[in-house]
Amino acid sequence: MLRIGIVGFGFMGRMHFRHWKLLPEARIVAICDANPNIREDTKKAVGNIEGAEGDIDLTGIELFRDLDEMLAKAKPDAISLTLPTYLHATCSEKALAAGVHVLCEKPMALTVEDCDRMIQAARKSGKVLQIGHCVRFWPEYAKAKEIVDSGQYGRVVAAMFQRLGAPPAWSVDNWFLDEKRSGGVALDLHIHDTDYVQYLFGMPKGVCSHGAKTKAGQLIHIVTTYDCGEDKLVIAEGGWGMTTGFGFEMSFNLILEQATIVYDLTRKPMFRVCPAAGEAFTPPVPEGDGYVREIEHFARTIQGRPVEEILTLEQSRNSVRIVEAEKKSIYRKEKIMIH
Numbered sequence: 001m002l003r004i005g006i007v008g009f010g011f012m013g014r015m016h017f018r019h020w021k022l023l024p025e026a027r028i029v030a031i032c033d034a035n036p037n038i039r040e041d042t043k044k045a046v047g048n049i050e051g052a053e054g055d056i057d058l059t060g061i062e063l064f065r066d067l068d069e070m071l072a073k074a075k076p077d078a079i080s081l082t083l084p085t086y087l088h089a090t091c092s093e094k095a096l097a098a099g100v101h102v103l104c105e106k107p108m109a110l111t112v113e114d115c116d117r118m119i120q121a122a123r124k125s126g127k128v129l130q131i132g133h134c135v136r137f138w139p140e141y142a143k144a145k146e147i148v149d150s151g152q153y154g155r156v157v158a159a160m161f162q163r164l165g166a167p168p169a170w171s172v173d174n175w176f177l178d179e180k181r182s183g184g185v186a187l188d189l190h191i192h193d194t195d196y197v198q199y200l201f202g203m204p205k206g207v208c209s210h211g212a213k214t215k216a217g218q219l220i221h222i223v224t225t226y227d228c229g230e231d232k233l234v235i236a237e238g239g240w241g242m243t244t245g246f247g248f249e250m251s252f253n254l255i256l257e258q259a260t261i262v263y264d265l266t267r268k269p270m271f272r273v274c275p276a277a278g279e280a281f282t283p284p285v286p287e288g289d290g291y292v293r294e295i296e297h298f299a300r301t302i303q304g305r306p307v308e309e310i311l312t313l314e315q316s317r318n319s320v321r322i323v324e325a326e327k328k329s330i331y332r333k334e335k336i337m338i339h
């Protein structure tokens with residue numbers, strides 16, 4: 001039985017909690033959160049994606065306020081690290097040094113340098129570090145990748161990705177809206193699509209980004225064109241400047257030589273392949289959602305069971321690298337090449 005700890009019990013901590021519960025080989029033994037009221041606060045509905053809300057039974061789970069104490073006393077085999085982004089690097093290093101496997105939420109860290117420190121810590125410890133790039137595991141995104149890689153509909157001519165919502169207002173002290181602690185909309189939200197672009201097409205040669213800012217100068221919306229070679233048009237748009245009534249939407253359109261693949265949370269059916277010849281259809285997708293699939297992948301890896309390579313630490317680092325280039329492109333108003 002895998003002994004699991006959850007570090008950071010806000011929106012994503014609760015999301016991981018619910019999804020770990022679906023794995024028969026895992027038992028949640030400890031939760032660490034600086035908030036002394038997590039018992040009461042577990043009842044609150046938070047976040048922008050369904051799955052974390054509702055009552056949570058914490059019976060039999062040891063509660064801690066401090067990570068060092070949790071690692072020393074509860075001795076978990078692995079943790080879900082669902083803390084605010086500015087704590088990812090230091091806390092991953094601590095857990096790995098204590099001999100604990102780490103599933104750390106995306107983005108890997110605030111800077112490429114911090115990502116490199118995390119990679120070194122993982123190598124030194126011999127323990128698994130996986131970053132929560134759940135979109136690679138999201139059933140429709142995983143299926144689209146499989147279809148593109150199969151080459152059955154020819155090459156991708158153009159690809160458009162979109163991810164839009166209201167500002168994340170659920171965190172206790174609004175750390176999301178502090179760019180120094182979250183990396184802002186580009187690193188926090190838009191990185192999901194940046195990472196998926198890298199997954200589909202490899203490392204882009206360069207990026208050209210444009211952004212919209214608030215009066216206070218905070219970036220709230222970003223559009224990037226990725227130079228993925230072969231005259232392919234690849235664009236991703238991310239924004240958290242929508243009004244609260246808008247909710248949250250994510251979508252993509254992939255135009256291949258012989259088919260269009262469409263995913264849109266707001267459409268019915270949400271996922272369609274429209275071939276040049278024949279009727280549009282919804283292909284079967286893997287079971288579960290992106291969160292349970294990434295947790296299963298992590299659990300299998302730490303148990304030494306066979307897994308398909310879905311993501312590497314270098315790729316997770318490189319997604320932070322690409323976003324850094326995107327921000328630089330907005331600031332300098334020019335295309336930034338990535339070496």
Ligand SMILES: NC(=O)c1ccc[n+]([C@@H]2O[C@H](COP(=O)([O-])OP(=O)(O)OC[C@H]3O[C@@H](n4cnc5c(N)ncnc54)[C@H](O)[C@@H]3O)[C@@H](O)[C@H]2O)c1
Nearest residue numbers: 008009010011012013033034035082083084085105106171
């Ligand atoms: N994969 C996804 O779809 C997705 C979605 C949302 C957020 N995230 C990522 O998950 C991470 C967490 O986001 P969230 O929405 O859960 O944030 P949140 O603010 O809801 O939760 C963070 C929790 O950490 C606790 N905390 C803060 N400092 C602490 C410390 N020093 N020690 C112990 N606990 C501490 C807070 O009390 C809070 O409960 C972020 O990196 C974010 O980018 C990922």
